[in-house]
Amino acid sequence: MAVSSDILQRALDREKQSRKEAERILEQKATELYSLTQELSKSKHQLEILVENKSSEMSSLIQNIIDPYLLLDLNGYIINMNKASSDLFSEIQSDIPEGRLNLIDLVPIDERSRMAVAFQQMVEQGYVKDVQLSVKNKSGSFIHLLINASIVYNNEGVATAAQGIARDITTLKHLQDEKDKLFEDIEIRNEELNEYAHIVSHDLKSPLRGMNSLIHWIKTDKSNTLSENSLSMFEMIDKSILKMERLISGILKYSTSVIENEDQELVSMETVIRDVMDVIQVPDYITVNLPEKLPTFLVSQNRIDQIVQNLMTNAVKYVPKVDGLITWHYKELEDKHQFAIEDNGIGIAKKHHDRIFQVFQSLTDHKDSSGIGLSIVKKVVKSLGGDIWVESEEGKGATFYFTIAIQNRNI
Amino acid sequence: MKGIVFTEFLDLVESKFGLEMVDKIISSSDLESGGSYTSIGTYEFSDMLQLITNLSNNTDISVDDLLLIYGEHFFSVLKSSYPAMLAEYSGSLELLSSIENHIHVEVRKIYPDAELPSFEILSRSDDSLRMVYRSSRAMHMFGLGLMRSTFKHFNQKSDIQYEKIEEDGSVVEFKVQLLS
Numbered sequence: 001m002a003v004s005s006d007i008l009q010r011a012l013d014r015e016k017q018s019r020k021e022a023e024r025i026l027e028q029k030a031t032e033l034y035s036l037t038q039e040l041s042k043s044k045h046q047l048e049i050l051v052e053n054k055s056s057e058m059s060s061l062i063q064n065i066i067d068p069y070l071l072l073d074l075n076g077y078i079i080n081m082n083k084a085s086s087d088l089f090s091e092i093q094s095d096i097p098e099g100r101l102n103l104i105d106l107v108p109i110d111e112r113s114r115m116a117v118a119f120q121q122m123v124e125q126g127y128v129k130d131v132q133l134s135v136k137n138k139s140g141s142f143i144h145l146l147i148n149a150s151i152v153y154n155n156e157g158v159a160t161a162a163q164g165i166a167r168d169i170t171t172l173k174h175l176q177d178e179k180d181k182l183f184e185d186i187e188i189r190n191e192e193l194n195e196y197a198h199i200v201s202h203d204l205k206s207p208l209r210g211m212n213s214l215i216h217w218i219k220t221d222k223s224n225t226l227s228e229n230s231l232s233m234f235e236m237i238d239k240s241i242l243k244m245e246r247l248i249s250g251i252l253k254y255s256t257s258v259i260e261n262e263d264q265e266l267v268s269m270e271t272v273i274r275d276v277m278d279v280i281q282v283p284d285y286i287t288v289n290l291p292e293k294l295p296t297f298l299v300s301q302n303r304i305d306q307i308v309q310n311l312m313t314n315a316v317k318y319v320p321k322v323d324g325l326i327t328w329h330y331k332e333l334e335d336k337h338q339f340a341i342e343d344n345g346i347g348i349a350k351k352h353h354d355r356i357f358q359v360f361q362s363l364t365d366h367k368d369s370s371g372i373g374l375s376i377v378k379k380v381v382k383s384l385g386g387d388i389w390v391e392s393e394e395g396k397g398a399t400f401y402f403t404i405a406i407q408n409r410n411i
Numbered sequence: 412m413k414g415i416v417f418t419e420f421l422d423l424v425e426s427k428f429g430l431e432m433v434d435k436i437i438s439s440s441d442l443e444s445g446g447s448y449t450s451i452g453t454y455e456f457s458d459m460l461q462l463i464t465n466l467s468n469n470t471d472i473s474v475d476d477l478l479l480i481y482g483e484h485f486f487s488v489l490k491s492s493y494p495a496m497l498a499e500y501s502g503s504l505e506l507l508s509s510i511e512n513h514i515h516v517e518v519r520k521i522y523p524d525a526e527l528p529s530f531e532i533l534s535r536s537d538d539s540l541r542m543v544y545r546s547s548r549a550m551h552m553f554g555l556g557l558m559r560s561t562f563k564h565f566n567q568k569s570d571i572q573y574e575k576i577e578e579d580g581s582v583v584e585f586k587v588q589l590l591s
């Protein structure tokens with residue numbers, strides 16, 4: 001069956017029409033595509049500028065990090081490193097290969113396995129913290145490094161790179177080692193000193209004991225032949241021996257007084273003074289006045305006890321037997337507590353004010369004084385960061401001042 | 412509606428009923444395009460509606476049956492135009508349940524002005540799928556044709572039931588059963 005020519009003509013017209021339509025659409029698409037490409041290349045250019053700015057910002061940032069800083073890909077290849085880094089590596093590795101560098105190439109051969117382990121650990125847990133690495137530099141001395149490194153994640157939380165910073169702690173480590181060594185030395189010295197003091201005092205005391213027994217024997221043997229005069233001389237020898245023994249015990253006490261480090265605790269000064277008054281049994285004829293305000297502060301309990309006990313004992317000793325008066329004072333200075341203990345005793349002449357704090361200086365031949373007490377007090381006060389001095393005139397009583405450094409609780 | 416839907420339709424009419432039928436249904440319609448279509452153009456859906464209605468009037472085949480046949484045919488067009496998209500699927504049910512959130516999503520990226528239906532999945536098991544077709548163009552029979560061809564493509568057998576939820580066919584529920 002033949003198709004009429006009308007129909008064929010119309011079909012042909014439609015085909016022509018649609019071809020033109022298709023060409024028009026394609027033309028239009030081509031123009032759209034062209035302007036799109038234009039726009040794209042413009043934005044690409046802008047993006048490139050942006051990226052360039054950002055990366056130069058980044059690299060100057062990285063360069064400005066004082067410590068060696070490295071940016072690596074996840075296989076350990078270097079993406080970026082600052083000058084401190086390249087300086088460090090050229091110091092520890094003599095044959096750095098050319099071209100694309102891996103972290104492994106930068107460390108000396110005998111450190112590579114440790115480095116690999118640390119790197120693996122970082123990849124697995126996302127970071128490594130305070131890893132210490134000691135590497136030899138070219139001249140053979142050790143450089144100690146403290147390494148902190150972590151994985152860098154992108155916006156989607158996917159690991160993309162690793163960054164690490166290595167701090168040269170060589171000087172710090174030397175200082176630390178030196179300090180540790182010094183402390184150790186001091187401890188050994190202290191122990192030696194302590195031992196020495198004990199031995200010396202024992203050695204010094206034994207001839208005294210020998211003399212003591214000899215005199216005793218002579219006295220019992222010759223009691224009827226010795227004159228009154230000789231007997232009283234023996235009596236004096238006895239006393240001198242006793243005094244000598246006390247002096248020796250005193251030296252021992254002095255030399256061992258602040259050897260041990262003692263723990264700090266919060267101590268109430270009022271409690272300290274009242275406890276000391278109980279211990280030394282202040283007689284009834286003496287009045288002790290305490291100020292309204294006394295501090296509670298951080299100090300070694302033993303040492304503050306020692307100071308207060310010595311000063312109180314002295315004051316009690318020297319106040320008159322009638323109307324004895326002891327008065328405590330307190331003042332808070334900027335970084336010190338200042339205490340004072342005032343008595344109405346015999347007083348101390350100006351010329352003696354310095355001497356009394358020296359070892360073996362005692363003003364009177366008080367029977368139970370070795371003359372060492374105040375020198376020990378001074379040593380203890382000094383160990384607490386303070387000072388001690390006296391204000392007095394002969395016959396008008398004395399005031400002993402002492403200070404103690406205020407400790408920061410956090411230390 | 413995309414031009415390819417028209418050009419493929421008119422080609423199919425020509426091959427089944429001859430050029431006279433093409434001429435007849437175009438001449439008896441009042442077409443926005445004047446009757447010429449190119450696959451890369453975009454045209455009014457009302458044009459397609461008129462062409463199909465006039466074909467039905469001239470052939471005594473219902474519009475629904477024509478759409479069904481055309482849908483079955485259209486799958487082969489998709490197959491030759493978008494082979495990569497089909498290759499991503501290993502079975503009919505996988506493909507059908509991905510129309511909404513993958514296939515037509517990609518189509519819209521290529522043709523931002525495409526007029527696509529929506530498919531809401533009600534339930535899905537290893538061998539069955541229930542979903543609701545929604546489109547103002549009410550071409551669910553076209554969809555049924557596409558589905559049938561999909562099963563043919565994968566060499567799978569199926570039983571596809573459907574139920575109009577809106578009388579005009581703009582909302583239709585499909586129950587697709589995979590037979591072994």
Ligand code: HEM
Pocket residue numbers: 412413416489493496497506507510514515518524525526527528546547548549550551553554555557558561
């Ligand atoms: C590779 C697979 C597929 C591609 C590339 C594709 C692409 C398209 C395109 C280009 C249109 C025309 C849009 C317009 O004219 O503006 C369309 C419409 C349509 N598609 Fe798909 N399609 C695919 C698979 C399917 C399948 C398997 C179904 C099965 C239900 C389906 C159902 C429909 C329906 C029903 C329409 C008609 C428009 C409407 O109802 O509103 N499509 N599709």
